[in-house]
Amino acid sequence: MIESFKHLEQLAAGRDVADVFLETDEQEHAVPAEMILEALRKRREVMRDCVERGKNGGESMGKLVGNEARLLNEAWQSGRTFLDPLTIKAELYALAVMGENSRMGVIVAAPTAGAGGVVPGMLLALEEERKIDPEKTVRAMVVAGGVGSIIALTASISGAAGGCQNEIGVASSMGAAGVAYMMDGNVRQMIHAAAIALKNTLGLVCDPVGGLVEVPCVKRNALFAVHGLTAAQLALAGVESAIPMDEVVEAMVRIGRSLPRGLRETAEGGLATTDTGNAIALRLKAEANQRRADRAAERERLAQERKAQR
């Protein structure tokens, strides 16, 4: 088992980090490396499909989001954007995935569904822009997943446990390591990319409006995909985190514990309890009650029908 990031650095010195992760996973979970890679190839395809479907936007379940990807895409296609293509693609792909997610579409949780746009946004945008072999993206997914699994040894990966730092923060950190891998960084640079990304999401609270994974989640994925890219850029240039990654994770756990309950996915604080947030929550509740009443009526109708048949 890879005990810590310090341990990882020793184990992987001079080696391909993806191989190190594959070997340990193989030993620990009795799944052959080739099966892991094959599963991840399929997941990369799911991510790609998701991006394609999501680019056109569409209404979300709670109707709070939906057109973000389409608007950015249109602006870009018509030459109205000012950022570089890699950044725009990272934002666009993250938005596209999250749009699909909010419509109950099929996505890849990486590491969670609510943070599922960050890693594909970063890795798929980089793959296209730098013309990187998709197989290398798959191996970068191994690295990202491996980084997430070490974080998960000490931290619970859920907004309910420690706020959004535990979800989108972790996603951004995983993606940063994956990007450093795709750009041929060494293990030390990958770990520092992860540390720089995670460190600068600490304290990020989980305050989803109406309890839905829509606001602020969808746009937050886009912003933190870019955040992860810049962290990887710094690390690849040789910048290091003064606080080692293992300690950053510990800090995240401590911060998460001291977050009040209202800022841990309960929708009882932060953005969720602004005037607008409260109004939206009321509307959602009314709609849900209506749906429940409709369903009860439908149930009743079905029961009557069955009785009539008998």
Place this chain on the structure above:
Amino acid sequence: MIPPGAGHSRYTFADMAIRHDRKISILDVMGPVMVGPSSSHTAGTARLGRVAHEILDDDPLSVHFYLHPPLAATYRGHGSDFALVGGSIGLNVDDPRIPEAIRIAEQAGVEIEFSEEDQGDVHPNTVRIEIESASREVEIVGSSIGGGVIEVFKINGFQTRFKGDSPTLLLFYRDRPGMISDVSGIIAQEGINIASLYCSRKQRGKDAFMQVDVDSPPSSAAIGRICALPDMAEARFLDRIP
């Protein structure tokens, strides 16, 4: 019925920061492939429903979900109701029919009910599921702890620690000396490695339960031999819960 607060002490909320006994795999972190919008509220809950379905191993006639208060407050907005029902009628977490699951279940005549019930000092996203077929009844209590990962800590009243991430044997038997070695002997003859083994019982010499996580599925002949062991009431084999 589970007596209030019984047996939950090991799984307190604060415990989540304590090191897990087993590392979460790469595929768990970079996955699962699932229907949105929330891995803990949709994928994890669908998998919990699926566990109940797999243990029941029969067409369900009724499913009752008892949601821990924090989950009861958030489940509808996240589609957990569709997911729980979808899993309990056997749908995978990536099945695009999950948004339709409640309708599908009701058309099949499955009775569905949701209610709120405090499960004690446990993870916020915890649910107790009672599922029934014409001839059988299963009860599980489990949490969706994030990223689609689950921890079932009670099966039919027995304490356990089931995660659904490896092939597993669930054995219900009458407590007696030698049962563990009988079971592990049969599995060893198959050349299969036991990853972990967990036992609990209600009282010495009374009903007991064993969960055996194995590295690969045993043959049906081996499962048959385990079933035929003296004092074995029931043996269920569950593959990885997708």
